[in-house]
Structure formats: structure tokens, C-alpha cells
Amino acid sequence: MSAGNWPGVANRLDVRGRAIGVACNVTSAGDVEALCAAATDTFGALDIMVNNAGITRDATMRKMTESELDQVIDVHLKGCCLGTRAASLRMREQDRGGSIINVSSISGKVGMLGQTNYSAAKAGIVGLTKAAAKEVGFANVRVNAIQPGIIRTPMTDSLREDVMAKKLAEVPMGRAGEPGEVASVVLFLASDMSSYMSGTVLEIAGGRHI
């Protein structure tokens, strides 16, 4: 998939013409740079970057293929690195700086069975976030990470019922999170309400794995 105008997604958003869609494979530096350029060209600045793309290729270490390891590290960790770099390069040239939010996971905090690839990538995102926050803080570019727990999205829809029930039993709040409950924390980190926060990791997991 190469970068280019991709109006389908933007048309599905209720933003009255204030959105554009750009196809982007986050594992391609060229695509990620083109995405940031499209945002700057269209809106005059790049204020917020959310590195959210993700895949799972779950398997125990014994069964995991090299390709399953590479794919997950590429999309999550390399994708976040490329997005953080491309966005911060533009944001540091702006007087007002910017806010970058990297989507890690509670798996990156505690490690999940059958997810050595995913847990490693998500833990790596925490290191990336903290190092990047130190590099670009001088330019008022903030870099933070979030660690969602179990959230109802297509990624978790495919989980077996018994696996889901086991996970939910570990959540003190007794339920899965909704995408909107993650989005509102991203909005907080994107906004000036978090203007003195950088290099932090916020958990959105209903109290699971505290």
C-alpha cells in the first residue's frame, strides 16, 4: 500500500470536510513522511500524531515463526519509531511544538503468554517514548504513551470466549474497555490539559495489572 489521497475513510468521519484520508504503511519511512507532509500541506501545521497501527501474530515461542516476529516488531516498534521521528522533525520547527501519543499496551508492562513478539514491541514503545521525550522536549514537543488493557475492537473480537472471560476476570472493574474510553485519554494527552506531561505512560485497563 503506498501513500496517496484516500478519501473513503475521511468521508466516514463526521468532521464536516475537516479531514483527509492518506494511505500509509507505517513500516515504510517514505509513507510515514508523506503522511506528515500531507497533514502539514493541508492544515498548515502538524500538532498531534497518534501512532496507533497494530497487528497480532500470537504464538508460543516454540511455534512462532521468524516472519511472525518480524511483522509484529515492524508494525508496532518500527512504525512508532518512524512516526515519532517524522512528526517530531516537523513539530520542532513550529513555535507551539506538538504532542505525540504512542499506543503501547499493558502487554508491554507485564508480558502476555503467547505474545513475546507483541509484548517486546509494546515494551520497546515505552523506551522509545521516554528517549524521544528527552530529545525533543526543548522544542515543546511532548511524547507520551498509553497502555490499554482489554478493549472491545476488531483486534479482540477474534479472541475465544473462554480466553476473553479469563482476561475479564482479572479486571477489577469487571468489564472490557470501549474504544471511546481510550480515545478520551488520547485526547487529554493531545490537548493543552496535559501541557506539562512528557515521557509518561498512562494505563487504561480498568485497574488490571496495577
Ligand SMILES: NC(=O)c1ccc[n+]([C@@H]2O[C@H](COP(=O)([O-])OP(=O)(O)OC[C@H]3O[C@@H](n4cnc5c(N)ncnc54)[C@H](O)[C@@H]3O)[C@@H](O)[C@H]2O)c1
Ligand atoms: N484492542 C485491545 O484490547 C488493545 C489493547 C492494548 C493495545 N491495543 C493497541 O491499540 C492499537 C489499535 O488496535 P485496535 O484494537 O483498534 O486494533 P484494530 O485491529 O481494530 O486496528 C489496528 C489498525 O492498524 C492498521 N494497521 C495494521 N498494520 C498497519 C500498517 N503496516 N500500516 C498502517 N496501518 C496498519 C489496521 O489496518 C487497523 O486499522 C494497536 O496498536 C493495538 O496494539 C489494543
